[in-house]
Amino acid sequence: MGRYYRLSKKITEETAEEILREIREIEGAGEITFVMDNTCLFVDVDREKYPQIMGRAVNICSRVGKGCELSFAGFGQENK
Secondary structure: OEEEEEEOOOOOHHHHHHHHHHHHOOOOOOEEEEEOOOOEEEEEOOHHHHHHHHHHHHHHHHHHOOOOOEEEEEEEOOOO
16 A cells, blocks of 8 residues: 655656656665646555655655655555
């Protein structure tokens, strides 16, 4: 089961692609996609690797998204 994170601000398609590219380069990154017109990030990674991957993902979103923050939006499957 994955988790959804709401973005604190609107990002461009190019910014979303760069964020995904960098997060997917992290060893052990599972399914990572933007949904709902890039306003929400879906993350589905192994439970034991979750803290490491999400810590880096938060930093990537902030750096690439120029201050974009993530907030937990809920659990679910990637069909939103």
